[in-house]
Amino acid sequence: MKIKALIFGWEFPPYNVGGLGVACKGLTYALCGFGVEIIFVLPKKMDVSADYMKIVFADAVMMKCTAINSLLLAYDTLNSYEESYRNNPLAAKYGRNLFEEVDFYGQKAYHIIKREKFDIIHAHDWLTIPAALLAKKMTAKPLVLHIHATEFDRSGDNGANPDVYEIEKRGMDAADVIIAVSNFTKNKIIKYYGIDPAKIRVVHNAAEDVSQSLGDTSILEDVYRLKAIGKKIVLYLGRITLHKGPDYFIRAAKLVLDRDPDVIFIVAGSGDMEHKIIELAAELGISGNMIFTGFLREEKLVKVYRAADLYVMPSVSEPFGITALEAMNYNTPVLVSRQSGVSEVITHALKVDFWDIQEMANKMLAVLEHRALAETLKENGWHDLEKISWKNSAQAVVNIYKELIK
Amino acid sequence: MPSVCLYLHTHQPWRLRKYSVFDIGKEKHYFDDEQNLKYLNRIVRKSYIPTNEILLNLIKETNGRFKVSFSITGVVLEQFEKYAPEVIESFQRLVDTGSVEIVSETYYHSLAYLFSEEEFKRQIELHYKKVKGIFGCKPKVFRNTELMYNNNIAKIVESMGYEAIMAEGVDRILDWRSPNFVYRPKGAKRIKLLLKNYRLSDDIAFRFSNRDWSGWPLSAEKFAGWVSEVNGNGECVNLFMDYETFGEHQWQETGIFEFLKIMPWRILDNPDNNFMTPSEVARAYESRGELDYERITSWADTERDLSAWTGNKMQQAAIHELYSLEKAVIASCNQELISIWRKLQISDHFYYMCTKWFSDGDVHKYFNPYENPYDAFINFMNIIKDLKLRLNLSAGKLESVPELNV
Known part of the structure; x- marks a missing residue:
């Protein structure tokens, strides 16, 4: 049986600022090697391509396929997002803050979820959680939530944003399996989100062959x-x-x-x-x-x-x-x-x-x-x-x- | 008529303390007294005390028919003197029975032969004096660190008056021959070569508690049967192993002490068998031929070589740096610095830098104080740097090189 996976990402090389995009590329490519058929969803039209899988853009469902100079950086904290928004308000077409962007992604994913056929949902980090939860609600397919970083990694142990935490927690509770990129991360998920360790699997990242x-x-x-x-x-x-x-x-x-x-x-x-x-x-x-x-x-x-x-x-x-x-x-x-x-x-x-x-x-x-x-x-x-x-x-x-x- | 020669090697290093680059020029103490005491106490309790007791009882109960020999490094003798004098006493009681022989080796459990023949000889003499002082006996048989051996080592040791020398029974050198005879080193006149029977030795030392081994569980009867099989095609069975086999490498729970208590009796059940010390073996049996160990061998690992001590560039650099100080150290006439320099020659320091199999989880974690081989190297090199600093400071006091140092 060929597995069809609907994967929600946020960035993809060369439009990435950190390890998330690199990891998504390395992992999806290797998954295709195992015969997994992938529909990879990105929030906005970016000039990226990968011949081994289908990439769809949430905004392209509604809008013309114009490349957008996005402000979205996968590892943004809210503060730095708002700062860049002030500096370049035109680029942020869809909303004033990161939450609106994330919500928007979730809403726009609706048409993709409706149109595509898949067996499993795989979401990468909190920014994709609303979209993934919608997919799970609409289809009842199993959800894998892949945690590359938690809010506690981004902001330090004391300054976690409660709204981001809330989204992460909702995603983790709803996920059928959580993939943590390390034991280090697994322990944070247990400690700060109260998740049952039995639901968490550690799959370490790798590096692309150079x-x-x-x-x-x-x-x-x-x-x-x-x-x-x-x-x-x-x-x-x-x-x-x-x-x-x-x-x-x-x-x-x-x-x-x-x-x-x-x-x-x-x-x-x-x-x-x-x-x-x-x-x-x-x-x-x-x-x-x-x-x-x-x-x-x-x-x-x-x-x-x-x-x-x-x-x-x-x-x-x-x-x-x-x-x-x-x-x-x-x-x-x-x-x-x-x-x-x-x-x-x-x-x-x-x-x-x-x-x-x-x-x-x-x-x-x-x-x-x-x-x-x-x-x-x-x-x-x-x-x-x-x-x-x-x-x-x-x-x-x-x-x-x-x-x-x- | 196999004569069983049981020989136990006893050693604990002086482990180094954590020594940072920022300690150089400030901190003069290099050794981790606390850790050394901790490890020594543990092994005294788990191994040396109970094993010596068993050995002493065996000798008494067999009326001296059971015999055993030890080499005890100068550095572990120092630690016994400092932290556990009762162990010295228990060894003395054993030697006093007349059924025990002490074997000679380098005082500092060093690789000195490889880098300085002079220093090698000095350390043998230091050890000889130490043994004579504590046990009142004069060793006649020599074993080098890790059973390191070649033709030339035999020649040097012969010139120092030794009657026999020990080596690994390496298959590639023995070829069709058996380790169960006495041989003559190539190029030597009288000195005899005793070879470790590594199959029977390692059955006890390494495989005793291995449940995947076809010989498990190893009973005294079974082992004595294997020894008796040598009858007719061998004259001696040399069981050479680390003392710590009893109670530390093989824990009490494995039944190793029960095995040790009974095994000699089962061997003696066969009237064709007996026990001998190494010099007795050397005197009792004629050499059955000349063996050519051109290159250095050891009893370590499957390679039977020195790659675990000198195999990588860090080990080579550290050793080179250490021995390059020889002249200056000896010339300093500073007993403290000479003693420190020699303690830095303890082979364990280089073993901790071994990278072989490190990524596989390593088999050599035994009392290793470092997280990885790289930390071991960094620590060692920082200490060497400080020692060099101290040598330069104390230089100029003496110009001539003294002959021998205690």
């Missing part, structure tokens, strides 16, 4: 010049926002530079804490050793991964952390916080508690100083990557589908 691009080993030109004069590169790559721990990164950088001035710290990404972080670097007197690149995509992203002598993911709360796998894929040693899902699946990596900036600096300095350490990490990273694949993850998802459909 073997095709390995032939090209070039790195960013400016960075290359720095390396040529003996500078070592430490990379932070991700949104500059509270739960990613960029401030811990900067403070550790200061400790490193006190001992080794020949290190350049690259911060690749953007986010609501960007100005704060730049100011912090200036305050600590290390601006001269910092490079802020803004958000990087594709070719530049690859080049910066390759240029780095060490990739650091200092997250305060990281449900998974695909970037660590990406860095390993590009043969760059990684240092990840223990407060991350990815640290559950990688063994050939350095690990640290995010708050322990002394230890973070200790490990950064060690990798930068001892070639033998960096090389042993690189040589062994493949043993981890071999075991972590979207194929394995998709297999686990297919098993969940089958269990629910029978």
Whole structure:
């Protein structure tokens, strides 16, 4: 029997700002490999394509197929959404705030749900929950809710938005199975949402195979010049926002530079804490050793991964952390916080508690100083990557589908 | 007429404390006293005390027909002296029976042979003196760390006056020959080579509690039967294993102590069998041929090599760094620094850096204080850095290299 899945997403590469889009792409592609037929729903018309599945846009049902310069960022907090809305009111066609956008998505999904035939509903994160709940109500098909991040990851343990929590909770209660991207996330779902652990399955993320691009080993030109004069590169790559721990990164950088001035710290990404972080670097007197690149995509992203002598993911709360796998894929040693899902699946990596900036600096300095350490990490990273694949993850998802459909 | 030679190797390392780059130049204590005490207490209680009691009873009840031999590293003797003097006393009682032989080895359970022949010899002499001081006996048989062996080691040890040396009965070298005879090392004159019967040794040391093993459960009768089968095609059965097999690697609950209490009796039931110590075996039996161990072998893992200690670049870098200090350390004439440098040679420090099978969950977690091999390396290298700092500070006091250090 061929399984037909109606999957609700929010973003898709190249129109993604974070791991959600990357994960959706990797997972759906691998699911197709198992013969799953997918109808992938996105909230708005975006210029994306995937020849292995059908992509439909919720707004395209009603509107002409014009590409919309959306404000929607999958990991937005409400504050940053409203800020961007103020800066660019025309782009937000559908509503003043993120909730209206989410509701709108739910309403517009109606026609898709009515038109399409499917056996199972699979929703990714809270933004898609109203649409998924509607689908379940209309068809009584089983619902799989895939949690890539909870409100507590986005806002810190104390500042969760009650309305977002409310939506998440409703979705989790209604779901037949919840997929968590790590045990780290599973535990949060149990602790903060009171969900029965028996309903939650852990399916770890993976990283896309980059073997095709390995032939090209070039790195960013400016960075290359720095390396040529003996500078070592430490990379932070991700949104500059509270739960990613960029401030811990900067403070550790200061400790490193006190001992080794020949290190350049690259911060690749953007986010609501960007100005704060730049100011912090200036305050600590290390601006001269910092490079802020803004958000990087594709070719530049690859080049910066390759240029780095060490990739650091200092997250305060990281449900998974695909970037660590990406860095390993590009043969760059990684240092990840223990407060991350990815640290559950990688063994050939350095690990640290995010708050322990002394230890973070200790490990950064060690990798930068001892070639033998960096090389042993690189040589062994493949043993981890071999075991972590979207194929394995998709297999686990297919098993969940089958269990629910029978 | 197989003579059973039961030999137990006794060792606990001085584990290092957590030592950060920020401790360099400030913190002079490198060892984790608390952990070392904790581990030692545990193993004294679970293994050394009850096992020694059983062995002493066996010797008394068999009127000295049961015999056993030990090598006890200098570093574990130091720990007994400091934390558990009752264990020293119980070993002394065993030696006093006359049925027990103490085997010689490097004081620091080191890999010194590989990197400094001079240091290797000095450590053998240090151990010899320590054993003589505590037990009043002079060892005649030598075993190297991890049963590390080659032709040249035999030659060196012969020149130091030893009568026999122990090695692994490696299949690829024995070929059609049996480990159950005494051999002569290639290039040696008188020294004899005793080979571990790894099948029968590992039946006890590794497989005793393995329910998937066809030999499980291993009764004393069954094991004695296997030993007796050697009659007619062998003269000795060398059972070489870690002392900690009894009570720690194989817990009391597995029945290992009951096995130990009965097994010697069942072996002695057959009048063709007896027990001998290593030097008795070497004197009783003629060499049945010359064996050529050109390359280093060990008793470790299926490879029977040293890859668990020197296999990756971190291990090589750490060892290189350590032994590069030899001249400066010896020249310093500073007993404290010399002792520290030697304690850093304990092979366990490098074993903790082993990356073989690490991603498979590793089989070698035994009392390993580190989360992963990388942390072990970073810690070790920080300590070496501090030691170097202290060496430079104390340099210039003495110009000539002293001959021997205690």
